[in-house]
Amino acid sequence: MAASEDTATTRPRTLFEKIWDNHVVHHEPNRQTLLYIDLQLVHEVTSPQAFEQLRIEGRRVRRPELTVATPDHNVPTSDRSLPIADEIARTQIDTLRSNCREFGVRIYDLQDPEQGIVHIIGPELGLTQPGMTIVCGDSHTSTHGAFGALAFGIGTSEVQHVLATQTLRQFKPKTCEICVEGALARGVSAKDLVLYIIGQLTSAGGTGYILEFTGSAVRSLSMEQRMTVCNMAIEAGARGGLIAPDEITYEYLRGREFAPEDFESALERWRQLPTDEGAVYDRVERYCAGDIEPQVTWGTNPGQVLSVLDRVPDPDATEREEDRKAAAAAIEYMALKPGVPLTDIEIDRVFIGSCTNGRIEDLRAAAAVVSGYRVADRVGAMVVPGSGPVKRQAEQEGLDNIFRQSGFDWREPGCSMCLAMNPDKLEPGERCASTSNRNFEGRQGKGGRTHLVSPAMAAAAAIKGHFVDIRDWNYRDGVESASPASATDKT
Amino acid sequence: MRAFTQHTGLVAAMDRSNVDTDQIIPKQFLKRIERTGFGAFLFFDWRFLEDGTPNPEFELNCPDLEGASILLARQNFGCGSSREHAPWALDDYGFRILIAPSFADIFYNNCFQNGLLPIVLDAEVIEDLFTRANTYPGYTLSVQLAENLILDDHGLKQSFEIDPFRKHCLLHGLDDIALTLEHAERIAAYEAARGMPALSESGESN
Numbered sequence: 001m002a003a004s005e006d007t008a009t010t011r012p013r014t015l016f017e018k019i020w021d022n023h024v025v026h027h028e029p030n031r032q033t034l035l036y037i038d039l040q041l042v043h044e045v046t047s048p049q050a051f052e053q054l055r056i057e058g059r060r061v062r063r064p065e066l067t068v069a070t071p072d073h074n075v076p077t078s079d080r081s082l083p084i085a086d087e088i089a090r091t092q093i094d095t096l097r098s099n100c101r102e103f104g105v106r107i108y109d110l111q112d113p114e115q116g117i118v119h120i121i122g123p124e125l126g127l128t129q130p131g132m133t134i135v136c137g138d139s140h141t142s143t144h145g146a147f148g149a150l151a152f153g154i155g156t157s158e159v160q161h162v163l164a165t166q167t168l169r170q171f172k173p174k175t176c177e178i179c180v181e182g183a184l185a186r187g188v189s190a191k192d193l194v195l196y197i198i199g200q201l202t203s204a205g206g207t208g209y210i211l212e213f214t215g216s217a218v219r220s221l222s223m224e225q226r227m228t229v230c231n232m233a234i235e236a237g238a239r240g241g242l243i244a245p246d247e248i249t250y251e252y253l254r255g256r257e258f259a260p261e262d263f264e265s266a267l268e269r270w271r272q273l274p275t276d277e278g279a280v281y282d283r284v285e286r287y288c289a290g291d292i293e294p295q296v297t298w299g300t301n302p303g304q305v306l307s308v309l310d311r312v313p314d315p316d317a318t319e320r321e322e323d324r325k326a327a328a329a330a331i332e333y334m335a336l337k338p339g340v341p342l343t344d345i346e347i348d349r350v351f352i353g354s355c356t357n358g359r360i361e362d363l364r365a366a367a368a369v370v371s372g373y374r375v376a377d378r379v380g381a382m383v384v385p386g387s388g389p390v391k392r393q394a395e396q397e398g399l400d401n402i403f404r405q406s407g408f409d410w411r412e413p414g415c416s417m418c419l420a421m422n423p424d425k426l427e428p429g430e431r432c433a434s435t436s437n438r439n440f441e442g443r444q445g446k447g448g449r450t451h452l453v454s455p456a457m458a459a460a461a462a463i464k465g466h467f468v469d470i471r472d473w474n475y476r477d478g479v480e481s482a483s484p485a486s487a488t489d490k491t
Numbered sequence: 492m493r494a495f496t497q498h499t500g501l502v503a504a505m506d507r508s509n510v511d512t513d514q515i516i517p518k519q520f521l522k523r524i525e526r527t528g529f530g531a532f533l534f535f536d537w538r539f540l541e542d543g544t545p546n547p548e549f550e551l552n553c554p555d556l557e558g559a560s561i562l563l564a565r566q567n568f569g570c571g572s573s574r575e576h577a578p579w580a581l582d583d584y585g586f587r588i589l590i591a592p593s594f595a596d597i598f599y600n601n602c603f604q605n606g607l608l609p610i611v612l613d614a615e616v617i618e619d620l621f622t623r624a625n626t627y628p629g630y631t632l633s634v635q636l637a638e639n640l641i642l643d644d645h646g647l648k649q650s651f652e653i654d655p656f657r658k659h660c661l662l663h664g665l666d667d668i669a670l671t672l673e674h675a676e677r678i679a680a681y682e683a684a685r686g687m688p689a690l691s692e693s694g695e696s697n
């Protein structure tokens with residue numbers, strides 16, 4: 001911190017610059033900066049080779065207390081009391097366990113009440129805090145940027161580097177302000193907002209940037225909705241996403257297990273973080289929240305997205321040859337026809353969950369839609385809560401019953417069909433409405449076809465068997481969905 | 492890390508944009524806890540048919556491309572997941588150099604960690620390379636890292652940019668962690684300035 005104090009007074013800085021400056025351990029011109037890392041999250045898939053290499057090189061974990069692990073990617077979402085049937089998955093989870101034991105890293109294991117998707121439990125436990133640098137061997141680490149933390153995904157070699165040194169070599173990314181002013185229309189969620197932005201930027205448009213989301217539409221989002229937005233910053237190719245901390249952030253954190261003991265002095269520090277008046281971003285993009293309609297992806301990357309009221313695009317109408325080819329290949333893989341209304345697309349499966357939309361507000365929004373309805377005959381639908389606490393909270397509120405009565409499967413927490421490393425996966429040719437973050441070819445199972453949507457849109461598609469405009473939904477029982485203000489349950 | 496100085500090899504052209512890491516190495520192979528052996532699964536879902544036989548339609552399965560070590564690709568190569576298994580698989584398959592108009596950030600970083608050289612060139616140059624690869628049978632390129640140069644047997648002499656420090660590390664096969672630990676005192680000073688307890692001798696990581 002001392003290193004940056006003098007620059008702090010000389011010129012206005014962005015939120016990103018402040019966090020960056022606060023973490024510079026060493027900098028030489030034209031070289032990567034050595035940044036201090038406050039928190040590393042670890043999971044079973046990208047860590048075994050890092051620990052193994054530490055062992056080979058005879059190194060230790062420098063700050064085990066700044067490292068937290070949980071298995072999530074591989075874990076079965078069925079009965080937890082049974083042994084894991086997939087032997088290789090079991091080996092990987094056992095390896096995480098023994099590595100954590102050997103190197104003194106805290107682990108939230110399968111039987112742990114707090115276990116869940118790594119990007120959901122970090123915030124839930126209060127580990128994720130404003131102003132921090134956070135890394136994880138997972139691209140959706142950008143989620144934690146919702147708290148005003150500089151958070152990004154790294155590869156396994158870098159996981160090892162952080163374990164050994166608690167630092168990371170980084171080139172300074174550029175900053176891009178994504179300013180969204182106005183109010184989202186009823187039924188339009190944070191997921192629609194971020195899908196819309198990715199559609200505008202394209203899936204590579206944010207490459208090399210940290211996106212800071214600003215504007216009245218972003219400030220009015222709940223903490224959970226902000227996480228949905230930052231989670232998908234990586235899908236625009238960005239290094240990470242950021243949202244300035246404010247009272248909503250502080251209220252979310254207050255009282256959580258790992259929130260600072262001296263909360264008041266932490267508040268004082270955090271209040272210094274937001275971007276100064278007059279600070280300059282390398283690039284600015286402005287959007288109007290009122291333009292955003294419920295979104296549905298039609299292609300095989302998240303930038304191939306349109307309003308639910310649109311039709312499957314015609315590749316021949318695309319200007320650039322490369323984009324035309326990409327669109328044509330995507331439409332072929334997705335087995336769609338140009339010109340068909342998105343609402344005519346029939347689906348076979350519905351997946352509600354993931355680090356994008358597996359939190360309690362997401363489940364409430366979906367439950368409100370399905371309450372009083374039955375899942376369409378042709379559809380198999382499942383809900384996978386993002387963590388143990390989310391699951392318990394949902395059960396306390398009776399959401400599990402609503403889902404079950406409507407014909408949904410109610411599962412144990414994990415990544416599940418977001419990437420289909422566990423037994424939850426699409427069969428070849430199956431079409432899925434999914435609340436996750438990637439519609440890549442085969443992401444949810446070889447030959448499977450994924451359309452990304454919001455939780456409410458996925459729920460409605462489960463009932464109707466095809467996409468519908470959620471703004472026209474007839475809510476049968478109870479309220480439409482919880483207000484953002486109720487987002488701060490400390491489950 | 493393995494050093495990279497220069498390399499001459501057969502070029503495989505892959506005319507697809509946004510090739511994501513889920514395609515480079517599908518998730519069913521991420522359960523392995525080793526770093527090696529991923530080459531057999533590279534581009535698995537594109538490369539093999541349902542019955543496990545090679546898909547004749549897939550570009551890398553063309554018999555003329557056997558032994559290719561330079562991959563020519565389109566924009567945003569390596570997007571998606573942070574899995575380092577992707578460069579591991581490319582490397583294990585035999586690729587040493589990747590050439591594209593743009594790479595996804597995390598993937599690009601991961602390549603350098605494994606002695607794989609990703610080269611970014613302007614779209615027009617890439618277009619020209621695709622034309623050459625499609626025109627000349629057995630098209631090969633030579634890459635001289637020290638001179639930042641790409642050459643072919645048909646008069647091509649193309650320079651490329653690479654961060655000087657990364658180049659230095661590649662040329663000498665330098666290990667990142669060892670380099671960083673040269674700053675161990677600075678790290679300790681940073682921690683002390685934040686009021687973190689000092690590490691005991693036995694807790695030192697080096």
Ligand code: SF4
Binds near residue numbers: 118414415437
């Ligand atoms: S839920 Fe999906 S995107 Fe999120 S960490 Fe798990 S696999 Fe990755």
